[in-house]
Structure formats: C-alpha cells, structure tokens
Amino acid sequence: xxxxxxKNMTLIGHNDMxxxxxxxxxxxxxxxxxxxxxLWIAHEGPPKNFTGVDVTDPRNSKVICQTExxxxxxxxxxxxxxxxxxxxxxxxFNLGDKPAGFELFDVSDPENPKSIxxxxxxxxxxxxxHCLWFVDGEYVHLSSGAPDFTPRHPRDxxxxxxxxxxxPSKPVEVGRWWMPGTAEGDDEPLPERIIPEPLxxxxxxxxxxxxxxxxxxxxxxxxxxxxxxxxAFILDISDKSNPEVVSHxxxxxxxxxxxxxxxxxxxxxxxxxxxxxxKDDAKDWPKLTWVLDARNEKNLVPISTLPLPPVxxxxxxxxxxxxxxxxxxxxxxxxxxxxxxxxxxxxxxxRVYDIKNPYQPECIGYFVPxxxxxxxxxxxxxxxxxxxxxxxxxxxxxxxxxLYILEMDI
Amino acid sequence: xxxxxLEFLTRADPATFVVYxxxxxxxxxxxxxxxxxxxxxxxxxxxAVLPDAGNDIRISSPGWIDVTVDERLELARTDDLKxxxxxxxxxxxxxxxxxxxxxxxxxxNFIERHLxxxxxxxxxxxxxxxxxxxxxxxxxxxxxxxxxxxxEEADDGGPVFAELDAVFFHQGRLICVIIEGAGMVRKSVQxxxxxxxxxxSSLDVVRVSKDAFAAEAFPADMFPDTFVNFWxxxxxxxxxxxxRL
Numbered sequence: 001x002x003x004x005x006x007k008n009m010t011l012i013g014h015n016d017m018x019x020x021x022x023x024x025x026x027x028x029x030x031x032x033x034x035x036x037x038x039l040w041i042a043h044e045g046p047p048k049n050f051t052g053v054d055v056t057d058p059r060n061s062k063v064i065c066q067t068e069x070x071x072x073x074x075x076x077x078x079x080x081x082x083x084x085x086x087x088x089x090x091x092x093f094n095l096g097d098k099p100a101g102f103e104l105f106d107v108s109d110p111e112n113p114k115s116i117x118x119x120x121x122x123x124x125x126x127x128x129x130h131c132l133w134f135v136d137g138e139y140v141h142l143s144s145g146a147p148d149f150t151p152r153h154p155r156d157x158x159x160x161x162x163x164x165x166x167x168p169s170k171p172v173e174v175g176r177w178w179m180p181g182t183a184e185g186d187d188e189p190l191p192e193r194i195i196p197e198p199l200x201x202x203x204x205x206x207x208x209x210x211x212x213x214x215x216x217x218x219x220x221x222x223x224x225x226x227x228x229x230x231x232a233f234i235l236d237i238s239d240k241s242n243p244e245v246v247s248h249x250x251x252x253x254x255x256x257x258x259x260x261x262x263x264x265x266x267x268x269x270x271x272x273x274x275x276x277x278x279k280d281d282a283k284d285w286p287k288l289t290w291v292l293d294a295r296n297e298k299n300l301v302p303i304s305t306l307p308l309p310p311v312x313x314x315x316x317x318x319x320x321x322x323x324x325x326x327x328x329x330x331x332x333x334x335x336x337x338x339x340x341x342x343x344x345x346x347x348x349x350x351r352v353y354d355i356k357n358p359y360q361p362e363c364i365g366y367f368v369p370x371x372x373x374x375x376x377x378x379x380x381x382x383x384x385x386x387x388x389x390x391x392x393x394x395x396x397x398x399x400x401x402x403l404y405i406l407e408m409d410i
Numbered sequence: 411x412x413x414x415x416l417e418f419l420t421r422a423d424p425a426t427f428v429v430y431x432x433x434x435x436x437x438x439x440x441x442x443x444x445x446x447x448x449x450x451x452x453x454x455x456x457x458a459v460l461p462d463a464g465n466d467i468r469i470s471s472p473g474w475i476d477v478t479v480d481e482r483l484e485l486a487r488t489d490d491l492k493x494x495x496x497x498x499x500x501x502x503x504x505x506x507x508x509x510x511x512x513x514x515x516x517x518x519n520f521i522e523r524h525l526x527x528x529x530x531x532x533x534x535x536x537x538x539x540x541x542x543x544x545x546x547x548x549x550x551x552x553x554x555x556x557x558x559x560x561x562e563e564a565d566d567g568g569p570v571f572a573e574l575d576a577v578f579f580h581q582g583r584l585i586c587v588i589i590e591g592a593g594m595v596r597k598s599v600q601x602x603x604x605x606x607x608x609x610x611s612s613l614d615v616v617r618v619s620k621d622a623f624a625a626e627a628f629p630a631d632m633f634p635d636t637f638v639n640f641w642x643x644x645x646x647x648x649x650x651x652x653x654r655l
Contacts, residue, residue, distance in 0.1 A: 268506040337593040410596050
C-alpha cells in the first residue's frame with residue numbers, strides 16, 4: 001500500500017526516532033517544570049532502551065534523549081512516566097539473564113535521565129518484566145517473572161506484582177497474584193491450553209500469564225488484568241498483600257486467546273477488553289476488541305465488539321491485522337473519554353470508535369499510513385497509542401516507522 | 411407549521427424540535443414526524459416541539475407518558491403515579507449513562523424534598539381535593555439525552571442535531587444541562603452545541619460538574635427560582651398522563 005488511508009484524522013508530524021523507529025508498548029507524556037512536553041517511548045527491541053521526544057510543538061518534534069540497553073539480549077517494551085519519574089520495564093530473552101525487572105529514572109532534566117533504582121525480578125524461571133503500569137507515583141504494577149516464582153508451563157511466567165515505590169530509591173514488593181493452577185505447588189490444575197504451541201519458544205501465545213494490569217487512582221481498590229489466554233480478571237486489591245478475584249471473563253476458547261488490555265469505563269459501567277493479534281497474515285483472526293457490560297462487576301457480559309475493516313482486504317496485506325493497544329484513559333496530560341476509544345490495530349492503523357451506543361460501536365476515524373521503509377513487513381504495524389489532553393494522537397510503528405502524530409477531527 | 415421542516419430556529423419558523431430519550435438516531439424520529447402531517451403531536455415520549463407543546467413542559471404535561479386504562483385503574487395513590495413517572499424518566503436514558511442517571515435521580519429526589527420542605531406555604535384552597543404531594547407533577551419534566559435540531563444541514567443534506575445531556579422547557583426558554591467532568595467532548599458535538607447556543611436566544615445553559623450532585627444533593631442554585639419553586643403561579647396541581655381524547 002503506497003498511500004495513506006484516513007478519515008477524520010490528519011498527520012501533523014512524524015519522527016523517525018533517529019533511525020530507531022521500532023516502537024514498543026510504552027508511550028507516556030511528561031510535562032516538565034519549564035512547560036515542555038516530553039513523550040517517552042519504549043522500543044520494541046534492542047539496541048535502544050527508551051527515547052524522549054519533545055512534542056511541545058507536535059508539528060516539529062525533536063528527539064532529545066535516546067538511551068542504550070545494557071546488552072542485546074533484552075528489551076524495554078514498556079514504560080510509564082508520572083511527574084518526573086520514569087519507570088522502564090526490562091525483559092530478557094533468556095531465563096535468568098539480567099537486568100530483568102524495572103528501573104526508575106529521575107527525568108526532571110529530560111535530556112539527562114538519572115537512575116534512581118533498579119528493581120530486580122530476575123530468576124531461574126524469569127524473563128523479567130514485559131509490561132508495567134505506573135500512574136499514581138506510588139505503585140508500579142508489573143507483569144513480570146519473579147526470582148522465586150516457578151511456573152508449571154514455561155510461558156506462564158509473568159505474574160501480577162505490586163511494587164511500592166513511594167520511596168523511589170527503595171522499591172518494595174507489597175503484593176502478587178497469579179492465575180490459579182499456573183504455579184508449581186498450586187492445588188488447581190494447569191489451565192487447559194487454548195492453542196498449544198511448542199515449549200521451546202518462550203515468546204508468543206499459548207500462555208496463561210499477565211500482560212497488562214491497569215489500576216486507576218479513582219478506584220485504587222481494583223486491578224484490571226489482561227491475562228492472555230486466561231482472559232480478563234478484576235481483582236480486589238484493597239489489601240494489596242492479598243489480591244482477591246472479583247470476577248473473570250474469557251472468550252477463549254472458542255476465540256484464539258491473548259487478552260492484552262482490560263480498561264474499565266467507570267462512569268458508564270463498561271469495560272473494554274482487547275485481544276492482541278500475534279500472528280501475521282490473519283493466522284489468528286479474529287482478534288477483537290470487546291465491549292463488556294460491567295455494571296455488575298461480578299457478572300461481565302459482552303455486548304459488542306469494535307468493528308474492524310474486512311479481513312479479505314487487510315488480512316493478507318502483510319504483518320498483523322487486529323486489535324492491540326488502546327489509549328487507556330490514564331491520569332495526567334491524557335485524553336479522557338468513556339465514549340471515544342482510540343486504538344492501534346497493526347496494519348489497520350489507528351482507529352477511532354464512538355461507543356456512545358455501546359451495543360453498536362461505530363468507527364468514526366482512522367489513519368493507515370503506507371508501510372514504512374526498512375520494516376520486516378510491507379504494511380504499517382501500529383503498535384502503541386497515546387492521546388493527550390488536547391486530543392493529539394501519538395502512535396508508533398512496531399518495526400521501523402517511528403512516531404506518527406495525528407490530529408483528530410471527530 | 412409544516413413538516414418536514416429544517417426551518418427550526420429561523421425567523422420564519424422559530425419552533426424548536428427536541429428529540430430525547432433512547433432514540434438512537436434522531437433523524438428517524440424527525441422522519442416519522444414528517445410523515446405524521448399537520449396533526450402531529452407536540453409532545454411525546456420521544457420528542458417535543460417547542461413552544462407548541464406549551465410554554466412550560468412539566469411532568470403534568472400531556473403526551474410524554476402513556477398510561478393504559480388498566481394501569482390507570484391500578485394507580486390508587488399519588489405515590490404510585492409518582493413512581494410511574496420517575497421510572498419513565500429514568501427508563502428514557504441509556505443503561506450506560508451513569509452521570510446522567512445520577513443527575514436525574516438527584517433532580518427527582520430534590521423536587522420531592524423541596525416540595526415537602528415547602529408544603530406549608532402552598533395554597534390550601536383546594537386542600538380537600540388535593541394533597542400537597544400532588545404538586546409534584548408540576549415540577550419541570552427533564553428530557554434526557556436531548557438532541558436539538560439545528561437550522562443548518564449536514565454535508566449530505568441531512569439534519570444536524572446538537573446533543574445535550576438533558577433539557578427542560580421553562581417559561582418559554584430552553585434550559586440546556588451539560589454534565590461536565592465525565593469525559594472530553596467531541597469537536598463535532600461542541601461545534602453543534604455552539605451553533606445552538608448562538609442561534610437560539612431563548613436558551614440558558616447550565617453546566618454542572620458530575621461531582622456536584624448526588625442522591626441527596628442537587629445544585630438548585632444553578633436554576634431559576636421559578637423553576638425550583640415550580641408550584642408558584644399555578645392555581646392547582648394537575649396530574650400527568652390524562653387520557654387522550
């Protein structure tokens with residue numbers, strides 16, 4: 001595809017991130033004390049750790065900071081900034097390697113991030129941290145292995161961990177939870193696999209492990225977990241040392257797994273649940289974004305899905321096609337809506353949905369640029385999205401395209 | 411006044427057309443109205459034509475709620491009728507409109523509380539016929555999830571509506587309620603609202619934070635006194651849903 005397809009979205013800026021344009025699953029916006037707006041971006045893979053882009057003028061963004069990973073057998077796929085503290089996830093490719101876990105940086109001088117602390121989750125069965133959530137300045141919610149956690153299945157290694165960083169130089173674990181049956185020693189049986197995969201590959205599907213844990217300061221007693229093939233969990237974390245399941249919903253099977261994000265829309269009693277596409281050429285189609293009636297949080301009811309463009313049109317263009325990340329309504333300089341959902345859908349680009357009528361979501365905008373140069377696939381692979389309080393959309397390509405900055409006219 | 415019309419809000423035809431309630435697409439309601447011809451109803455459970463429906467739209471205004479004969483026979487007490495009206499108002503909002511439902515509940519609770527607190531001031535003339543509680547139906551009718559037809563046309567030539575969380579019609583003026591803090595407003599929604607606010611002079615806007623109301627707290631000071639003291643100027647209370655003749 002050589003032309004941009006768009007509706008109600010306009011590209012106003014692009015940044016190739018100094019040639020390292022593989023964007024991971026982390027984008028987070030800092031407003032510095034001198035009023036600059038710095039977008040921190042995680043990378044899909046090595047060699048770069050994280051990149052800071054000054055987007056004060058989104059039409060003229062500038063890379064102001066780009067850091068290196070400790071080695072090439074790791075990645076920092078996820079990050080979050082709150083105030084002047086940046087939390088960066090470290091995931092290693094081989095069990096037991098270091099650094100695994102997360103690192104906190106003082107980014108009050110964004111050109112010169114200073115390490116505050118490293119929280120180590122390395123261990124014989126750990127690949128470290130895949131994703132983290134840090135929006136209140138107090139707790140980091142991790143999807144990570146742990147030094148003392150032994151999964152029954154090698155791909156069930158990332159569990160939910162709550163780390164107290166109120167003293168950021170001394171992070172302390174205060175709670176953890178995993179899906180019953182996935183740890184050695186559990187009374188419950190190992191969950192039945194959805195689509196079994198060979199055991200020698202740690203990455204990928206066929207996993208009952210945590211992907212995202214979302215905890216909102218307005219409702220600090222609830223954690224919303226996307227537990228890959230385990231589906232969506234709501235946990236009561238009013239006692240962080242003893243999380244308890246409030247409810248569980250999973251479309252797998254018959255649907256093909258990989259729940260990624262569980263986002264509550266508190267005011268409306270709704271929940272958005274994404275299943276990440278993880279295979280090229282629609283081999284795991286359909287990967288859907290579900291809309292759930294969550295008025296009774298103990299009885300979650302799916303009522304619709306966000307409509308995707310035709311599989312016959314997008315399924316075989318190259319790369320992945322389907323749901324992935326959505327803008328998560330986090331606090332801070334961030335777009336907040338319970339009626340508009342903005343998501344990254346790999347080769348279907350960025351798509352904007354009106355869910356005012358949640359029974360019939362409507363796509364009201366999209367942006368699908370051409371496949372970028374030097375990508376592994378011929379299409380765009382929109383991997384991550386962040387929308388600021390001015391409704392400016394920041395999004396990134398998984399392999400090489402870097403940062404795209406869009407304006408919505410919806 | 412003829413239909414179909416996109417001349418609302420114009421000098422030639424200053425009527426205001428408001429679709430409210432659960433209607434997913436207000437254009438469908440407008441199209442149905444157009445088919446009704448000159449004998450259209452001015453107030454139903456789905457729309458109001460203003461000011462044809464009256465200079466004040468109250469819970470007692472005929473047309474917005476239909477009650478069957480059987481239901482009417484079962485309504486022995488004012489409380490039963492009050493509950494029926496309350497449920498009808500709440501049922502006209504989406505299950506997923508949390509702040510709006512809370513606003514409506516807050517308002518409906520308030521008018522009861524306020525009436526009770528002022529019952530000693532009400533005219534006793536008809537006390538042998540009416541109970542003070544009967545005045546409740548004189549309170550103004552909330553029309554939630556309102557879509558007000560604009561004078562302009564969409565690019566495709568179709569009608570354009572301005573979305574509001576709720577409206578009231580009070581003394582010939584449209585009170586537009588906008589609940590704030592429940593999320594960012596779409597540009598297109600804001601543009602339509604701005605057009606409405608600029609185009610209709612007989613209109614008041616009440617912007618209320620979603621945190622400013624609760625079951626036992628309603629921001630009455632944001633509304634006109636004659637709206638709050640809804641019984642003032644009336645000779646006697648009138649019940650809702652009279653039989654259609």
